[in-house]
Amino acid sequence: MSTAVPPGATPESPAGTPRLTVLSGPSGVGKSTVVAHLRNVHPDVWLSVSATTRRPRPGEAHGLEYFFVDDEEFDKLIANGELLEWASFAGNRYGTPRKAVLAHLERGEPVLLEIDLQGARLVQQAMPSARLVFLAPPSWDELVRRLTGRGTEPPEVIERRLAVARTELAAEPEFDATLVNTSVEEVSAELLALMRIA
Numbered sequence: 479m480s481t482a483v484p485p486g487a488t489p490e491s492p493a494g495t496p497r498l499t500v501l502s503g504p505s506g507v508g509k510s511t512v513v514a515h516l517r518n519v520h521p522d523v524w525l526s527v528s529a530t531t532r533r534p535r536p537g538e539a540h541g542l543e544y545f546f547v548d549d550e551e552f553d554k555l556i557a558n559g560e561l562l563e564w565a566s567f568a569g570n571r572y573g574t575p576r577k578a579v580l581a582h583l584e585r586g587e588p589v590l591l592e593i594d595l596q597g598a599r600l601v602q603q604a605m606p607s608a609r610l611v612f613l614a615p616p617s618w619d620e621l622v623r624r625l626t627g628r629g630t631e632p633p634e635v636i637e638r639r640l641a642v643a644r645t646e647l648a649a650e651p652e653f654d655a656t657l658v659n660t661s662v663e664e665v666s667a668e669l670l671a672l673m674r675i676a
């Protein structure tokens with residue numbers, strides 16, 4: 479058996495089968511709602527669980543939405559090279575555990591990361607075959623409405639997230655594809671199609 483990599487492919491992604499998909503976009507655009515719906519429809523899509531120093535929101539559980547860690551533990555994850563990428567976002571740190579992502583890719587399973595723009599750029603550098611998908615709001619006003627309406631963050635945190643969102647929206651051309659979040663069902667179907675699953 480040959481172990482050669484086909485032309486145009488990289489070891490983590492044989493030609494024509496992009497297996498690592500990165501969904502990014504401004505905070506509040508609805509990334510996690512889209513991902514939750516997609517996983518209901520296709521539970522075989524593996525979603526990486528990130529580590530974060532953010533406090534859990536009501537209803538969030540350790541190991542499900544995130545691995546909630548303190549600053550010291552996060553420092554250790556970085557120092558031990560355990561994160562594929564990490565970024566500071568609105569006062570907290572978030573990172574993708576490397577080992578689990580690589581294990582799923584090695585098994586040929588579709589992997590989805592839901593991360594911020596800085597993280598998406600870092601993944602693109604580390605794994606150029608990754609497919610970067612930008613989730614855009616239908617409009618700026620709608621994004622403000624969604625961020626304000628969540629009601630889980632104090633006003634100064636919302637302000638910080640809106641400032642970040644402004645710069646994130648400008649990064650759209652860096653992505654391989656843009657999906658506009660008009661309907662959760664439509665966007666998750668489009669995302670599955672991009673992942674070549676549906």
Ligand code: 5GP
Nearest residue numbers: 505528564565567572573574592593594597
């Ligand atoms: P939230 O606090 O609303 O759950 O997430 C804030 C932002 O951090 C979102 O844009 C989310 O996509 C991003 N994020 C979540 N996990 C990661 C990660 O592992 N790495 C990076 N770079 N961003 C992440």
